[in-house]
Amino acid sequence: MIIFQDISKIYCIGSEKVCALSHANLHIYPGEFVSIIGPSGSGKSTMMNIMGCLDTADKGQYLLDGLSVKDCTEQELTRIRSQKIGFIFQSFNLIGNMTAEENVELPLIYQKLPAKERKERVHDALERVRLYERRSHKPGQLSGGQQQRIAIARAMASQPSLYLADEPTGNLDSATGYQIMEIFHALHNRGNTIVLITHDETVAAQADRSIRIKDGYMTEVSI
Ligand SMILES: Nc1ncnc2c1ncn2[C@@H]1O[C@H](COP(=O)(O)OP(=O)(O)OP(=O)(O)O)[C@@H](O)[C@H]1O
Numbered sequence: 001m002i003i004f005q006d007i008s009k010i011y012c013i014g015s016e017k018v019c020a021l022s023h024a025n026l027h028i029y030p031g032e033f034v035s036i037i038g039p040s041g042s043g044k045s046t047m048m049n050i051m052g053c054l055d056t057a058d059k060g061q062y063l064l065d066g067l068s069v070k071d072c073t074e075q076e077l078t079r080i081r082s083q084k085i086g087f088i089f090q091s092f093n094l095i096g097n098m099t100a101e102e103n104v105e106l107p108l109i110y111q112k113l114p115a116k117e118r119k120e121r122v123h124d125a126l127e128r129v130r131l132y133e134r135r136s137h138k139p140g141q142l143s144g145g146q147q148q149r150i151a152i153a154r155a156m157a158s159q160p161s162l163y164l165a166d167e168p169t170g171n172l173d174s175a176t177g178y179q180i181m182e183i184f185h186a187l188h189n190r191g192n193t194i195v196l197i198t199h200d201e202t203v204a205a206q207a208d209r210s211i212r213i214k215d216g217y218m219t220e221v222s223i
């Protein structure tokens with residue numbers, strides 16, 4: 001599903017060059033649950049942004065479901081992002097003045113789905129994260145863990161096959177993080193591919209496989 005062939009990403013700040021990712025080679029197969037672990041600044045988010053077509057590599061080739069991403073137009077990339085990929089971030093990224101159900105529905109409006117289907121998908125996604133009864137709450141009226149469950153429901157509602165999660169438990173205590181991981185396991189059991197970034201060894205160990213990054217280099221792939 002995900003193939004990195006000798007991918008590098010270099011950021012230039014003035015005359016200084018930072019190699020955020022160096023010669024990364026990687027295969028992630030459909031239905032795998034992979035964690036990416038490494039210290040702060042090691043290149044984890046850079047790797048995920050390339051996987052999610054939010055950023056492009058400076059060198060090498062990225063194939064997503066056999067498609068060479070660098071040959072896609074911006075319009076094609078937008079469609080791929082909204083239909084194939086569910087994004088989950090550390091800071092939830094919910095819209096504060098919208099209710100939980102409005103947040104979950106919003107991407108479906110952008111996708112121009114009919115109202116009836118939107119309603120069904122929102123209901124189903126909120127049930128699956130066990131927050132349907134909180135559907136009229138705004139993010140500020142929910143706990144951090146509940147906000148993250150709403151953010152996951154929002155990703156689920158588009159029915160992607162690939163979930164990319166950047167430190168989804170990073171702002172949560174370990175018990176709440178555990179509930180979030182349960183949801184990822186449930187998504188994985190339904191056949192979805194999960195790529196999850198973490199600093200936390202116990203979270204990383206819950207995946208089928210862990211990829212380690214340090215200073216832009218993938219140092220170890222353990223199975
Ligand atoms: N937009 C950018 N411009 C310049 N440098 C950047 C940019 N984004 C990332 N970098 C640099 O690239 C390197 C890798 O950053 P990245 O965000 O991928 O790390 P990370 O592993 O996700 O760290 P963290 O765990 O703190 O989120 C860092 O040295 C960072 O400063």
Ligand SMILES: [Mg+2]
Nearest residue numbers: 044045046166
């Ligand atoms: Mg990061």
